[in-house]
Amino acid sequence: MGKNKIEVCFSPALYPYFENPEAIVVVSDILRASSAICTAFINGADRIIPVGTIEEAREFKSRGYMVAAERDGIVKDFADFGNSPFNFTPERVNNKHIVYSTTNGTQAVQLASSGYKVIIGAFLNLQALCDYAISESRDIIVLCAGWKHKFNLEDTLFAGAMTDLLIESGKFETICDSALASRDLWNLARHDLIGYVDKSAQRNRLKKNGLDDVIEYCLSLDLSRIIPVLEKDYLVKLSGFE
Amino acid sequence: MGKNKIEVCFSPALYPYFENPEAIVVVSDILRASSAICTAFINGADRIIPVGTIEEAREFKSRGYMVAAERDGIVKDFADFGNSPFNFTPERVNNKHIVYSTTNGTQAVQLASSGYKVIIGAFLNLQALCDYAISESRDIIVLCAGWKHKFNLEDTLFAGAMTDLLIESGKFETICDSALASRDLWNLARHDLIGYVDKSAQRNRLKKNGLDDVIEYCLSLDLSRIIPVLEKDYLVKLSGFE
Incomplete structure (x- = not known):
């Protein structure tokens, strides 16, 4: 059997040139949305609803949802807390449905939904994502x-x-320059990821907004085997895989 | 005086997020359009008219222009020669106006024309471009x-x-991740550019189309001080700079 392909799309604006209904799409927004979403599930959240605008977040709040929403480092007055992964503590999120307001991340998730499956990728669940990709034998778009x-x-x-991990596994190949x-950038940076x-x-x-306390955490590898997956317009924990 | 900024835009599709009417835009299509255009001027061409479609190229040919046009490695039947830099010999191009058909390159040049000035960049004229950028004291978008x-x-x-050259000059800075x-990729590749x-x-x-004979040439540094510049909808040699 031939190898599966991995491709990398550097921006939602380039996604139309990558779109593939048969591929698993891994959406990554390391600082901070995808790291925060992984953290929420690690700490027991039941469902995360990503929304793109503050207006949508406010509308969900008025319907009784718990909402994480901030802009430029300031928690929105109607929100329960801000967007940092550190806000998603077990005490707050366990068994809860939470609305997460993120401009870049939500747009990416919406675009990716034309794929076979959308999963959320972070350094926090890197190896689990790769194991899942290998087990599914499908092309991957990050x-x-x-x-x-x-x-x-x-x-x-x-x-x-x-x-790197997928190609090293021998199950994937790429002809994608991205x-x-x-x-190559990963191999240059991996031994001092924070410095890089x-x-x-x-x-x-x-840093300017005083939000850089999360960087070391967001660059930590493999804290969890949990993979968030898109179901309709919300995210849940991928079941049958851990 | 503050430093000027350099930014890099990886795709014409991302250009709307970089657009700056005050910046000099360096359009680069190393394999092969920008290298071929530089070569044409090195060999004495008077004017290069970049066109995006084969239909436009054919139309120019019917009006008596010399036309370089190929697709997938095959020279178009109406064209004078194909798109390789090696076709732009002094015998053919000296003092001539030449139409050059290139899909990616022409689109990039058209987009860039909203900038202060559009110049054509290749490894062949790298140092000259940097000297020009420094002499103009304007922001640069590649x-x-x-x-x-x-x-x-x-x-x-x-x-x-x-x-790298502009930042090393001390006159430029960047906060652009691209x-x-x-x-970093350049510094990784520079000692074996062809291998990379x-x-x-x-x-x-x-390679598949048998057109890879130009690669070594297109990766050669500083063969010329000539800078092609956009004037209206055609390219000429930048005057007063060599």
């Missing part, structure tokens, strides 16, 4: 949420880590 | 033509080389 449609380093490094470049990400634009944005 | 809107390695390496990633590009998708496409 969709980097990026920053306002632009390429970003941290999502690319995650994509490179997945590319995947090759991501893999330190130069990225998003790192500086978070 | 627009990679890519391949059918996707990221490609060879244009990225060129962008990385420009980023520029940082390009620069060997793994790229475009390299394989050219």
Whole structure:
């Protein structure tokens, strides 16, 4: 049997050129949406509803949902807490449905929903994602949420880590230049991931807003085997896999 | 005085998020359009008219222009020769106006024309481009033509080389993750550029079509100080700079 393919899409704006209804799409928004979503499930959340706008988040709040929503580092007045992974404590999220407001991440999830399956990828569940990809024997597209449609380093490094592990497994191959470049950047950065990400634009944005306390955590590998998966328009824990 | 900024845009599809009417835009399509266009001017061409479609190329031919046009490695029957830089010999192009048909490159040039100035970048004129950028004291956007809107390695390496030289000059800075990633890839590849590009998708496409004889040439640095510049809808040699 031939190998499966891995491709990397650096921005939601490029996704139309990658779209494949047969592929599993791994959506990655390392700082901070995909890391926060993984954390919520690690801590027992039952369902995460990603929404793109503050207006949608407010509407959910008015219907009684628990809502995580902030912009530029300030928690929205109607929200229960902000977007940091550290807010998703077991005390708050266990067995709950939570609305998570994220501009870049939500757009990426919506686009990806044309694929066979949408899963949420972070460094926190990297090896589990790769094991799942190998077990499913399907082509993989890593969709980097990026920053306002632009390429970003941290999502690319995650994509490179997945590319590296999947190609090393012998079950995947690639002729995608984005995947090759991501893999090379990952191999350049992996021995000092925090130092490397330190130069990225998003790192500086978070630092400016005092939100950079999450970076070390978001760059931690394999804290969990949980894979969030899209069901209709919300995320649940992928069952039968851990 | 503050430093100027360099940014790198990996695809024409991402250009709307970079657009800046005050910036000089360097359009790069290393394999092969920007390398061929530089070569044409090195060999004395007077004007290059980039066109996006075969139909436009045919229309220009019927009006008496010399036309370079091919698709998938086959020279179009109405054309004078194909798209390889090696076709632009002094005997053919000296003092001539030439129509050059290129899908990715032409689209990139058209988009870039919203900038302050559009110049054509290749490894062949790398140092001259950087000297010009420094002399103009304006922000720079390197627009990679890519391949059918996707990221490609060879244009990225060129962008990385420009980023590296401009930042090393002390006159430029960047907070653009694409520029940082390009620069790191360039520094990884620069000591064996041909070996590195060997793994790229475009390299394989050219090889399959027997067009890979140009790769070594297109990856040669600083063969010329000539900079092609867009004037209205055609390219000429930038005057007053060599």
